[in-house]
Amino acid sequence: MLRLELVGISKQYPAVRANDNVDLRVEPGEIHAVLGENGAGKSTMMKMIYGAVRPDAGEIRWNGEPVDIKSPLQARNLGISMVYQHFSLFDTLSAAENVWLGLDKRLKLPEITRRISRVSKEYGLDVEPLRPVHSLSVGERQRVEIVRALLTEPKLLILDEPTSVLTPQAVQKLFVTLRQLAADGCSILYISHKLDEIRALCHRCTVLRGGKVTGTVDPREQDNASLSRLMIGAEPPQLQHKPVHAGALAFAVQGLSVPQRDQFGTALSDIAVEVRAGEIVGVAGVSGNGQQELMAVLSGEDLRAPANSIRLFGKDVARHSPRRRRKEGLHFVPEERLGRGAVPAMSLAGNTLLTRTEGVSAAGWIDTAKVQRLAARLIERFNVKAGGTGAAARSLSGGNLQKFIVGREIDANPKVLIVSQPTWGVDVGAAALIRGELLKLRDAGCALLVVSEELDELFEIADRLVVIAQGRMSPSIATADASVERIGEWMSGLWPKGGEPPPAVPAARVAGVHHAQA
C-alpha cells in the first residue's frame, strides 16, 4: 500500500497552470525525489501535500484513503511534516523553545529538551537545545528544523532543497540521517535540483517541468545527462547561437570582495568577470550563492565595493551611486519588481521617473507631458497590457510589469545592462519577448550581464557563461563549449582553478562522490 499518492492533481493560478494532471506515488520507507527547475511546479505540489493550498482537481490518497488536507495542522496530524527551504524559525528563541512551539501537545519544556537530545543522538543531528537560534549556523538551524519535524513522529517528511546551504560534509551527514529515517519506515519527499545528490540518495524520482510530470525513474539507473533532459528538455541546439561580434571591453569586475551584511548574507570573494560590447555574459548559479549581494554591489545600491573593483569603460565606478552609474550608461533591472524595480502604488508614468530623468530639467522641474509620452511609448513598444499610463504598477500582472521595467531600461539605450532574473515568474509570452529584446540590445552593441537561475534561458541567450557559487565566481566559458552537466558541476563550486577549463568530462560518475570544497 502506498504511503502517499497524488492522482491527477491540478492547480490553476490566474496567469499560469502550476500543476497539470500530476501523479505521484510514494512507498513507505522510500526516499522519493521531486526534481525540477524553478517554476516547474514543485513548491505548489508540496503546498498541496502539507495543506497550505487546495488542489483544483484530482485526489490525494494517504495510506490508500482519499483525504482532503485543509490546513498544515491537519497535515501534521496525519503525520506529514515539512522542513522549509527558508526556515520558519524564531531567531530570538532557543532551539528547544522553537521546537516546543511546533508541537501541539501540552508538554513541559524540560521534557521537550530531553526528547530533543534523544532524537539528536538517535539520528546524529547535533543540536544544542538551549542556544538561541540567531547564534546558530545555517547548518545547525536546519538541524533544528529537522528535529522539530522529527518530534512530530512523521510518516512522511518533506524536505525542500535541504542541501542548498550545506557544506559537502554536512550533506553526507544529512544523508546518513535520512537513510536511517527511511529504514525506520518514514517516507521522505526530497525536493531538489541537484542531480548528483538525487542519484546518490534517492530510490525514485519524479521529474516536473512546466507543471507536468515528464518522467518517473530510478535515479540510480540514470546519469546526469538523462535527468537533465527530463528536467530542462532537449539539450539546446548549438546552432541557434548567432555569431558574437564582441567589441571593446565595456564592463570589468576584478577582485571584488565584500563581507556579508548580516548572518543571513553571503560574502563575495574575489569576483572577477568581463563583459564586452555586443555580447551577453550569463551568470548561472543556485539561489542563495551571492547573486543578490553581487547585484546590489554592481548596481550601486551597496557601496562597499573596493576601489577599482568595478570598471565601466576603464573608469572606476565602484563607489558611484546608482544615479551616477546610469549617467555613465550602466542600467540595471532588479529581481524584485514590486517594491524595488517599481513603486507598487504609483502610476506607470510616475515609475518611469525612477531611472529615466529625460523629463526632468536641470533645476528639477518635471515635465509631466514628456513623462507621459515616455510611459506611453514604453507601453506600446514592449506590448505592456495595462490600464493606461496612470495604472498603478501593482495592478499589472507579473509578466507585464516585468516587460515595462525591462523596457524602461532598454529604452534608455544603455551601454551596459545588468539584468537579474529577467523572466522569473513571468508567463511564456512575456518571457519570449523579453529575451528577444535582450538579444536585440546585444546586437545593437550593448554589453549585457544576465543573472538567472534558469539554465535553459542562459543557454538560449548568453554568449558566455560564468557560475557563481558560495560567493565565488568561476572562469568564463563560451556557451558553445558548455554543457548542462558541466555547468551543474560548477554550480557546486567544482570548477578548475587557474588555466583553461578542461574538455567535457565523461558522463559516468561514481555515486556519492564528495564535493571538493573550493
Place this chain on the structure above:
Amino acid sequence: MLKLEPRPQPSRWMSVASPVLALVLTAILAAGLFAALGKDPVQGLSMYFVVPLSSLRQISEVLLKATPLIIIALGLAVCYRSDVWNIGAEGQYLLGVLGGGGVALWLTTQGLVLPKIVVVPLVVIGGTLGGMAWAAIVALLRDRFNASEILVSLMLVYVAQQLVNYMVFGPWKDPKGFGFPQTRNFDVSTWLPNLIPGTRLHIGLLFALALVALTWVFMFRIYRGYQLQVGGLAPLAARYAGFSSSASLWTALMISGGLAGLAGALDAVGTLQQINPHLSAGLGFTAIIVCFVGRLNPLGIVFAGLLLSMMIIGGELGQSRLGLPNALTGVFQGLLLVLLLACDTLINYRIRVRSALAAAR
C-alpha cells in the same frame, strides 16, 4: 461574514469620499453627545457648522484660525509622505513664535520703527529659522544616531513649552507688566498688515495660499519632491533609483520645521502681538489632524484647515452660547481622525460578503 479584499488599484473615489464619510459619522456621534448632555442636537451642530459661516466677521475668524493650521499641515504633509513622522510641529511652531516674535520684540524694545516691507520679511525669516533649528535637532538625531523622530520631536515639544515659559517669566518679561508672565506688546509697526478692515484677518492668509501652491508644485512637479515620496512609499525602490535617504530626511524636516516656525511667526505678529504661555492651545497637534483629513494633499489641506478651524470656533461658540464645554472640540477632532483612519481602509480594500458555502470551499 464580512471579509476585506485587497483592491488592485487604490480607489480614487474612495480617497475623496473617506474624509466626507468620516465627517458625517463624527457629526452623527456629536449629535448623540449633544443629546446626552441635554442640549438640542441641531443647535449644537449648527454652532460647529453653520454659525461660523454666518457673517463676515465669523468667516474672517475661521480664515484667521485656519491660516496657521494650513501652513503647518502643508509641512507635515511633505514629511508624512516621506515616511518621516514629525509629531513635534507644536514645538517647532513655538520656536517660530520665539524667533519671529523675538525679532518684533527686539525692534520694539530698541524703539526701531521700520517700514513693514522690511519688518515682515525679518520676522518671517526669524520664525522660519527658529522652526528649522528645532527640527534640525530631530533630523540630526535620526540621521546620526538612528533615534526615533517620533519620540525626539515629541519630547522637544515639552522642552519648547518650557522654553517659552522661561522666556516670558524671565529675560523677556514685560517690566511694566505687573509681574504677569508675558512680553511687552509689540510695536504697531511690527504688526502684520490687515487684510479686511474691521476684522482681525491679516496677510498671513496670503502666505498660506501662496504656500499651498508652492507645496503642490514641490510635491508634484519638482524631482526632489518626487524623491521624497518614493522614499516614503517604497524605500527599496528609492535605493534602487539612487535617492539619498539622508537628504530626503533633512529636506522633509527642514521644510516641515520651517513652515511650522513660519506659522508661529505670523501668529506672533499678526494675531497675538505679544508672547505669553497660553498661546498655542495645541495648534501643532490639530495640524496633524488637518493633514490627514486633507489626505496629505495641499488642496485637501485647505478644506480640512477650514473645517477644523470651524470646529475650533464652533467649540468656543458652543461654550459661550449653549454652555457646552470647550473640551468637546478636542473630542470631535480626535474622533474625526480615528473614524477617518477606519474609513481609509476602504481605499485599499473592499468589503465582500462571503456566504458560508463559499467559505467552505
Place this chain on the structure above:
Amino acid sequence: MNEVALLIAATLASGTPLALAGLGLLINEKAGILNLGAEGMMLVAAIAGFATAFTTGSDTLAFIAGAAAGGLLAACFGALVIWLNTNQYATGLAVSLFGYGFSAFVGVGYVGQKLSERVPFEVPGLAQLPFIGPALFRQHPMVYVTIALIGASMWFLYRSRGGLVLRAVGESPESAHALGYKVRWIRLLAVVAGGALCGLAGAFLSVAYAPLWVEGLTAGRGWIALALTTFATWRPLRVLFGAYLFGGVTMAQFALQGAGVNISSQLLAMLPYLSTVVVLALISRNPAWIRINMPASLGKPFHPGA
C-alpha cells in the same frame, strides 16, 4: 540624611506610573504592536480613576476603573490596527489625541476637586526601620503592586508557554500563523493587557500621586514610557530600573530647587524630556543591537493568508 531618604521615596513614587505604562507598552511591543496611544489611554484612565475615587471613595475601585478604561480604549485601537490594518503610527496618535480631548471633556467638572483624605500606607514593621523605612516602605500599595507585576511579567514572558507564544508572534507573525496560532487574537489580548496597565498608571497619577485632575495630567509620561521600552531593550526588569531612573531625574529638578541651585524652574522642568532625548540617541546608535532585541515585526502590518 532624611532628605536623601525622602528623595528615594519620591523617586519610587514618581517612577511607578512610568514603570506601569512601560510594562504595558512592552507587552504590546513584544507582540509586534507599536502603541502611540499610550498617552491617551493613561489620560482616560486618570479621569476614570479620579471620578470613581471621588464618587465612591474607594481607591481599589478607582484602579479597576482606570484599568478598564485603558483596556477599553486599547481594544478600539487594537481592532483598528489588527483587523483593519490601519497605520499603527497614525492610529496610535489619533487615539492619543482623542484620549486627550475626551478626558478633558469628561473631567471638566472635576478640575479643582479634592479627594477625601487617605491614611498614608506603611508596610508594618519595616516602615519603622531607620533610613530605609522612610525611603522604601511608606509608599502607596500600588508601588509594591507594580514591582510584583514586573516580576510576574518576567515569569510570564520567559518561563511560560503563553509568553513564548507571544514572543514568537512578535518575532514573526507569519511563521506563527503557519504553525497554527491565532495571531490576531493573541495580538489583541496583548494590546488590551497593555492598555489596562497604562490605565493603572493613569489612575495612579490622578488618585495617588498628584492626587488631582487637570487637563493633560500625564504631561507626556506616555511618550516617555515608549522611550523607556527601547531604553530597556524590551526587558521588564530594565523597564523598572529605567522608570526609577527617569523618576529620579524628574525629582532631581525639585531637589535642585530646594537646594537653592540658581537655575530657573522652567529650565529644570526640561530635564526629564531632555534626558529622554539623550537616552534615545545613545540607545539607538547600534542598529545591530536593537535588531537582536527588538521584536522583528514591530510596527509592521500582518495579513493572514497573504
